[in-house]
Amino acid sequence: MSRNLMGIYTIWLRDVRRFWRDRPRIIGATIQPALFLFLLGTGLGRGIAGAFGNGIRGDYLTFIYPGIIGMSILFTSIFSAISIVWDREIGFLKEVMVAPIARWAVAVGKAFGGSTVAVFQGSLMLIFAPFINVHITPAIVITLIPLIFLIAFSITSIGIVVAARMHSMQGFQIIMNFLVLPMFFLSGAMFPITNLPRWMGILVAINPLTYGVDALRGVILGFSNYSLIANMSIISGFGIAMIIAAMIIFGRTE
Amino acid sequence: MNIIEVVNLSKGFKAKKGTITAVKDVSFNVRMGELFGFLGPNGAGKTTTINILCTLLTPTSGKALLNSFDVVTNQNEVRQSIGLVFQEPSLDEKLTARENLEFHAMLYNVPKAVREERIKYMLEIVGLYDRKDDLVNTFSGGMKRRLEIARGFLHHPRVLFLDEPTLGLDPQTRNHIWEYIHQLRKKEEITIFLTTHYMAEAENCDRVAIIDYGEIIAIDSPSDLKKEIGGDVITVIAEDRDKAKKTIEEEYNVSVIANDEGLHFEVENGETFLPKFIKKADFKILSISLRRPTLEDVFLKLTGRRIREESAEANTALKIHARRLMR
Ligand SMILES: Nc1ncnc2c1ncn2[C@@H]1O[C@H](COP(=O)(O)OP(=O)(O)OP(=O)(O)O)[C@@H](O)[C@H]1O
Numbered sequence: 001m002s003r004n005l006m007g008i009y010t011i012w013l014r015d016v017r018r019f020w021r022d023r024p025r026i027i028g029a030t031i032q033p034a035l036f037l038f039l040l041g042t043g044l045g046r047g048i049a050g051a052f053g054n055g056i057r058g059d060y061l062t063f064i065y066p067g068i069i070g071m072s073i074l075f076t077s078i079f080s081a082i083s084i085v086w087d088r089e090i091g092f093l094k095e096v097m098v099a100p101i102a103r104w105a106v107a108v109g110k111a112f113g114g115s116t117v118a119v120f121q122g123s124l125m126l127i128f129a130p131f132i133n134v135h136i137t138p139a140i141v142i143t144l145i146p147l148i149f150l151i152a153f154s155i156t157s158i159g160i161v162v163a164a165r166m167h168s169m170q171g172f173q174i175i176m177n178f179l180v181l182p183m184f185f186l187s188g189a190m191f192p193i194t195n196l197p198r199w200m201g202i203l204v205a206i207n208p209l210t211y212g213v214d215a216l217r218g219v220i221l222g223f224s225n226y227s228l229i230a231n232m233s234i235i236s237g238f239g240i241a242m243i244i245a246a247m248i249i250f251g252r253t254e
Numbered sequence: 255m256n257i258i259e260v261v262n263l264s265k266g267f268k269a270k271k272g273t274i275t276a277v278k279d280v281s282f283n284v285r286m287g288e289l290f291g292f293l294g295p296n297g298a299g300k301t302t303t304i305n306i307l308c309t310l311l312t313p314t315s316g317k318a319l320l321n322s323f324d325v326v327t328n329q330n331e332v333r334q335s336i337g338l339v340f341q342e343p344s345l346d347e348k349l350t351a352r353e354n355l356e357f358h359a360m361l362y363n364v365p366k367a368v369r370e371e372r373i374k375y376m377l378e379i380v381g382l383y384d385r386k387d388d389l390v391n392t393f394s395g396g397m398k399r400r401l402e403i404a405r406g407f408l409h410h411p412r413v414l415f416l417d418e419p420t421l422g423l424d425p426q427t428r429n430h431i432w433e434y435i436h437q438l439r440k441k442e443e444i445t446i447f448l449t450t451h452y453m454a455e456a457e458n459c460d461r462v463a464i465i466d467y468g469e470i471i472a473i474d475s476p477s478d479l480k481k482e483i484g485g486d487v488i489t490v491i492a493e494d495r496d497k498a499k500k501t502i503e504e505e506y507n508v509s510v511i512a513n514d515e516g517l518h519f520e521v522e523n524g525e526t527f528l529p530k531f532i533k534k535a536d537f538k539i540l541s542i543s544l545r546r547p548t549l550e551d552v553f554l555k556l557t558g559r560r561i562r563e564e565s566a567e568a569n570t571a572l573k574i575h576a577r578r579l580m581r
């Protein structure tokens with residue numbers, strides 16, 4: 001067991017190290033959500049002011065801010081998980097797979113690595129708060145960190161399940177179009193989810209990120225559709241199911 | 255005492271049409287402490303066999319024990335007993351040389367107290383200590399290979415698998431790498447399982463298994479394998495190849511193998527045979543050569559084909575190159 005813990009730590013350490021070293025990635029992953037927030041947010045905000053009724057409660061820019069943090073967590077987590085496919089392509093995954101640690105520990109190490117990186121990247125989004133007149137207190141930060149971790153852990157685990165059987169980066173576009181972007185659009189990040197057509201409402205309800213964004217909005221802006229406890233329970237339940245799936249899929253040898 | 259025991263091992267892959275049987279009912283043993291070689295052409299099943307022994311693949315049937323642990327049911331113990339240098343690159347190029355070894359040492363539970371010491375020692379042996387803090391993507395192909403060899407030895411494995419360790423490297427680097435391996439072999443009690451296309455490397459082994467189309471067709475020490483060949487190998491290029499083949503076979507009662515490079519046959523004592531042969535020949539000889547038998551001749555005799563070092567090497571070198579470009 002201690003051996004597997006060491007294995008999890010080792011894999012985690014590598015992911016964190018590599019992330020920290022990859023400054024262009026950090027900068028890119030900060031600027032992209034900022035573009036959504038300030039350009040798309042400002043433009044859309046002007047055009048549709050009031051169109052969403054009281055679902056927005058105030059400024060559109062403020063409304064999407066937690067959603068944009070959710071987007072940053074989503075992208076960072078998925079990219080971390082997909083790095084497994086990259087590792088497979090460059091051959092490094094074999095080095096990990098023949099090491100004397102259980103294969104499930106590899107999946108868990110990856111999930112922790114991705115979550116840690118996403119906590120960092122998600123928290124970095126807080127630097128934009130002053131520009132849109134959102135006041136972040138230390139109490140909010142303390143609640144946010146475990147929350148972001150939880151969201152990131154769930155999403156990284158989904159990514160690992162997908163990456164576990166993927167043999168080339170060519171599948172990446174498919175994942176972007178059929179998993180990542182729909183998850184983002186259907187999470188309530190950019191618009192309220194209260195008055196949607198039925199089919200869309202169902203997709204929103206089964207999207208784990210919906211509860212993540214709702215919880216972020218609750219903590220940062222003080223209003224949400226569900227309670228923090230409810231949101232966190234759903235995300236945790238989903239995360240546990242996904243990490244177990246990831247551990248099982250990773251454990252199988254061809 | 256055997257460190258590896260393989261009994262009736264088979265592995266099939268599902269392909270578009272039916273299955274490819276990469277390893278067919280193979281049985282062999284590797285003795286503790288020996289340098290054991292797998293010699294065979296592309297696609298013979300060398301890497302597949304190693305992948306089964308190192309727990310990356312599950313066999314379709316048969317059994318394999320490594321360090322007396324079953325490779326299917328006792329995977330963790332097997333993995334702790336082995337080190338690997340894969341045929342294809344397997345380093346994290348975004349980490350430094352030292353970090354790659356540290357990652358490995360941590361995964362293999364090398365105690366913290368000796369970790370730094372051991373990493374330093376291995377890096378010194380392969381001559382990379384002064385580059386330890388450089389990212390691996392700044393290394394040449396030969397340097398990367400040396401680092402992988404250092405990594406394979408790092409955790410004191412009982413068995414080290416070297417899958418084509420010198421493929422695509424220039425002769426000088428190849429020699430260097432073998433120096434390190436021999437040096438380390440003297441110092442550490444280790445069994446080495448090598449696969450290769452290079453005859454010279456196979457000649458170095460204590461025992462060699464010749465593998466072709468997934469089957470072991472011969473297994474013995476290089477010198478005993480070569481004893482199968484009568485004595486010296488004569489290669490003749492004649493103007494009328496068919497006539498020459500028939501004449502030689504009838505006249506000297508030997509079997510002649512014909513391929514692109516000419517007619518090959520074996521005689522007891524080449525030096526005295528040649529003058530007589532040339533004098534008597536009633537066909538036009540364009541060229542003639544004499545040499546001591548090599549493992550290539552053994553392969554040629556057993557299969558009628560050559561291992562084709564060149565094309566194989568070019569092939570994999572190309573593959574490796576393509577991979578590097580993809581980064
Ligand atoms: N994952 C796989 N899926 C399908 N077929 C495979 C797979 N791996 C290997 N094969 C097939 O099994 C056979 C043996 O391959 P293997 O890699 O073991 O050969 P090798 O002796 O190592 O060759 P080389 O000298 O080129 O490395 C080949 O026909 C190959 O196409």
Ligand SMILES: [Mg+2]
Nearest residue numbers: 300301302341
């Ligand atoms: Mg091979």
